[in-house]
Amino acid sequence: MSFINYLISGISLGSIYAIIALGYTMVYGIAKMLNFAHGDVIMVGAFTVYTVSRTMGMNPIIGVLLSVVVCTVLGMLIERVAYKPLRGASSPLAVLITAIGVSYLLQNLALLIFGSTPVSFTSVIPWKGISLAGGKLNISGVTIVTIVACIIIMAGLTSFIRHSKAGQAMLAVSEDKGAAQLMGINVNGTIALTFAIGSALAALAGVLLCSAYPSLTPYTGAMPGIKAFVAAVFGGIGSVPGAMIGGILLGIIENLSKAYISQQLSDAIVFAVLIVVLLIKPTGIMGKNIQEKV
Numbered sequence: 001m002s003f004i005n006y007l008i009s010g011i012s013l014g015s016i017y018a019i020i021a022l023g024y025t026m027v028y029g030i031a032k033m034l035n036f037a038h039g040d041v042i043m044v045g046a047f048t049v050y051t052v053s054r055t056m057g058m059n060p061i062i063g064v065l066l067s068v069v070v071c072t073v074l075g076m077l078i079e080r081v082a083y084k085p086l087r088g089a090s091s092p093l094a095v096l097i098t099a100i101g102v103s104y105l106l107q108n109l110a111l112l113i114f115g116s117t118p119v120s121f122t123s124v125i126p127w128k129g130i131s132l133a134g135g136k137l138n139i140s141g142v143t144i145v146t147i148v149a150c151i152i153i154m155a156g157l158t159s160f161i162r163h164s165k166a167g168q169a170m171l172a173v174s175e176d177k178g179a180a181q182l183m184g185i186n187v188n189g190t191i192a193l194t195f196a197i198g199s200a201l202a203a204l205a206g207v208l209l210c211s212a213y214p215s216l217t218p219y220t221g222a223m224p225g226i227k228a229f230v231a232a233v234f235g236g237i238g239s240v241p242g243a244m245i246g247g248i249l250l251g252i253i254e255n256l257s258k259a260y261i262s263q264q265l266s267d268a269i270v271f272a273v274l275i276v277v278l279l280i281k282p283t284g285i286m287g288k289n290i291q292e293k294v
Contacts, residue, residue: 039225
């Protein structure tokens with residue numbers, strides 16, 4: 001039963017990575033840029049819930065809703081101020097360096113406001129969970145809610161992209177920005193919407209992450225953000241289903257590595273697996289080969 005426990009915990013952790021990776025893969029697929037400040041948006045969302053529920057004493061559900069709003073606005077603000085002016089930059093390094101700068105800016109603002117001492121995050125999910133097989137298999141409420149939330153988000157996002165006008169506009173912009181603009185699509189608005197959705201998902205991921213691992217610092221989103229990026233590349237960056245598959249596989253590999261090999265080497269094993277996968281299939285599990293136009 002211990003293996004099943006580790007496996008379920010890995011799926012839960014992987015679901016969090018998948019939700020974060022969706023933000024990376026959507027922004028890259030549509031705007032063709034890597035938003036490395038995405039991990040710090042997770043931290044902002046978690047601190048918003050902490051401030052509302054612990055400091056102000058309000059209902060945690062209100063904190064979660066406010067967290068989604070704050071992160072959505074923050075994501076759109078980051079896109080408008082930091083990334084939009086560089087969209088036509090000749091070198092992609094300009095956007096990459098700016099993204100790293102925004103990441104450090106958010107981390108240092110959080111350090112000024114909250115300090116570097118870890119704070120205890122109270123789970124917003126009061127449900128204790130379920131016990132099966134005579135108590136040998138225990139599944140926490142946070143684990144169940146995280147897995148279900150990932151499935152719902154994945155299904156909802158896929159349906160939104162396939163069946164809504166805004167989703168179809170996203171697909172058109174991802175294929176060719178110039179052609180989409182000629183067809184009357186608001187490219188700037190579509191990219192801003194992509195950042196808004198990705199940042200809202202980051203807020204939810206931050207709440208789920210800190211509910212499962214209840215320690216919060218200004219650096220909380222840094223490593224999960226990097227691992228979620230790895231998950232997006234693993235699954236095929238630009239592919240929404242690939243982000244989910246990559247995230248869940250990454251979580252399972254990490255958890256089983258910690259359980260059966262070494263906690264210290266688990267991160268190294270995760271990155272080693274990524275290297276092997278990319279050597280075999282450079283575009284990732286569900287990535288597509290892109291033909292260069294001459």
